[in-house]
Amino acid sequence: MESLSLPIAAPDAAFHQRALARQMQLTKPPGSLGLLESLAVRLAAMQGRDDPQLDNIHISIFAADHGIAAEGVSAFPQAVTAEMVRNFAAGGAAVNVLARHAKAHFEVIDVGLVRGVDLPSVIDQRVGPGTENFKSKPAMTQQQLQAALTAGAAAVQRALANHADAFIGGEMGIANTTSASAIAAALLDEQVTAITGAGTGLSHDQISRKAEIIRQALQVHQSALTTPLEVLRHLGGFEIAALTGAYLHAARKRLPVLIDGFICSVAALAAVRINPDCRNWFFYAHRSDEKGHKIVLEALSAEPILDLRMRLGEASGAVLAVPIMQMACRLHNEMTTFTQANITTG
Numbered sequence: 001m002e003s004l005s006l007p008i009a010a011p012d013a014a015f016h017q018r019a020l021a022r023q024m025q026l027t028k029p030p031g032s033l034g035l036l037e038s039l040a041v042r043l044a045a046m047q048g049r050d051d052p053q054l055d056n057i058h059i060s061i062f063a064a065d066h067g068i069a070a071e072g073v074s075a076f077p078q079a080v081t082a083e084m085v086r087n088f089a090a091g092g093a094a095v096n097v098l099a100r101h102a103k104a105h106f107e108v109i110d111v112g113l114v115r116g117v118d119l120p121s122v123i124d125q126r127v128g129p130g131t132e133n134f135k136s137k138p139a140m141t142q143q144q145l146q147a148a149l150t151a152g153a154a155a156v157q158r159a160l161a162n163h164a165d166a167f168i169g170g171e172m173g174i175a176n177t178t179s180a181s182a183i184a185a186a187l188l189d190e191q192v193t194a195i196t197g198a199g200t201g202l203s204h205d206q207i208s209r210k211a212e213i214i215r216q217a218l219q220v221h222q223s224a225l226t227t228p229l230e231v232l233r234h235l236g237g238f239e240i241a242a243l244t245g246a247y248l249h250a251a252r253k254r255l256p257v258l259i260d261g262f263i264c265s266v267a268a269l270a271a272v273r274i275n276p277d278c279r280n281w282f283f284y285a286h287r288s289d290e291k292g293h294k295i296v297l298e299a300l301s302a303e304p305i306l307d308l309r310m311r312l313g314e315a316s317g318a319v320l321a322v323p324i325m326q327m328a329c330r331l332h333n334e335m336t337t338f339t340q341a342n343i344t345t346g
Helices: 013-025 035-047 067-071 079-090 094-102 142-161 176-188 204-224 228-235 238-252 262-274 276-281 293-299 316-334
Strands: 057-064 105-112 122-124 166-172 257-259 282-284
Touching: 013 035, 013 316, 035 316, 057 079, 057 094, 057 142, 057 238, 057 316, 067 176, 067 204, 079 105, 079 122, 079 166, 094 105, 094 316, 105 142, 105 238, 142 166, 142 228, 142 238, 166 238, 166 262, 166 316, 176 204, 176 228, 176 238, 176 262, 176 293, 204 228, 228 238, 228 262, 238 257, 238 262, 238 276, 257 262, 257 316, 262 276, 262 282, 262 293, 276 282
Parallel strands: 057 105, 057 166, 105 122, 166 257, 257 282
Antiparallel strands: none
16 A cells, blocks of 8 residues: 555646736636636646636445444444445436436445445445444455455546546445544544534434544554544545545546545545545545534635535535536636727726
8 A cells, every 4th residue: 555655746737837828818807717727727737738627527426334333323224335336326316416407427335335235236345244333443444445455447548438527426334424533533633523423314322422432443543543544444445445546546647536525525534544646636625514524624725616515425516516627617708808809908
C-alpha cells in the first residue's frame, strides 16, 4: 500500500491560467458569477482543455454491512443494506432517478454485504460478509482493507474505460454513519459528540448512546490508530475504504471527482490524509445536514456547491450538483467576450 502515498500530479497550470484569462474577457463583471467561475476554471485545468465539459458522468455505489450495527446504532435493521442494493439494481432509489436525469452511467458494487444479492447488474467484489464489530476488535484485516481499496480503484478504471468526464462515488451500509463518525473523530482528534449525528433518524437519546459506543471503541483502538490506513482498518467499512481507494486512484489518473455528503467526505478526508496531493482533484457537492459534515468540510478547506439540508447519502447530493457544474462549463465555453460583442470596457 506504499504506492498510495506516491506524488500525484497537479492539474495543468497553463490551462488554469488560460481559463482565468478567458473569465476576465467574458461579458460580465469579473467575479460576478461567483463559484461558477472557479468551478469552470478548475475543471479546465483538470481536463487540460480550454472548453471544460461534464457530459459523461460515472456513478459507482459501494455497498457493505457493518458489524457495529449489532450495537443498535441505526434506526433501520441491517437487512436494509441488501434491500436497498436490490432497489438500486431495480432503478427505484433517489440516486437512480437523479442518475437517469443526468444521463449518467450507474453501477452498484457489493464490497461486503452479509449475504450477496446474486443479481447480474450488481458487481460482486465482496471483501467479506460485513466488517467486524469495531467496538471490540478491528473492523477488517490488512488483506480486506487492501481488497476494498482495490475495489474502489477498479471502479475508477471502469469510469476511465467509459471515457468519463468525472467520477461520483456513493455508499450504502446500515450503521455506516457510526463508522464514518469514528474515523472522523480519530483523524481530526475531535470530540465524538461534536461529530456524531442522527444518521438514519435517531432520537437525541439514541445519538448520545451512539456517541458513547464510538467513544468506547476509540479507547479500545487508541494505541493502534497511528496512520490513516490503520484508522480505516480498525474503524472503517468496506464501502468507506473502497471510496477512499477510488478517490486516490481517480486523482492519480487525473479524473475529476465530485464528493457527496458526510460519509463520502470522511472517505475523502482519509484519502487526503494518506496523500495530500489528491485534494486538487476533488469538488465537494453539498453540505449535508448530518451533524459532523460541517466539521469535516472545514478540515478539508472545502467549499460545497449546494446546501439543501440533505442527509440521504447514496451519492444523491453529488448528482444534484452536476447540472450546476454543467452550467458553469456552458457559461465558460459559450459566453461571448467583450471584443466579440463590441462592448467597451473602459
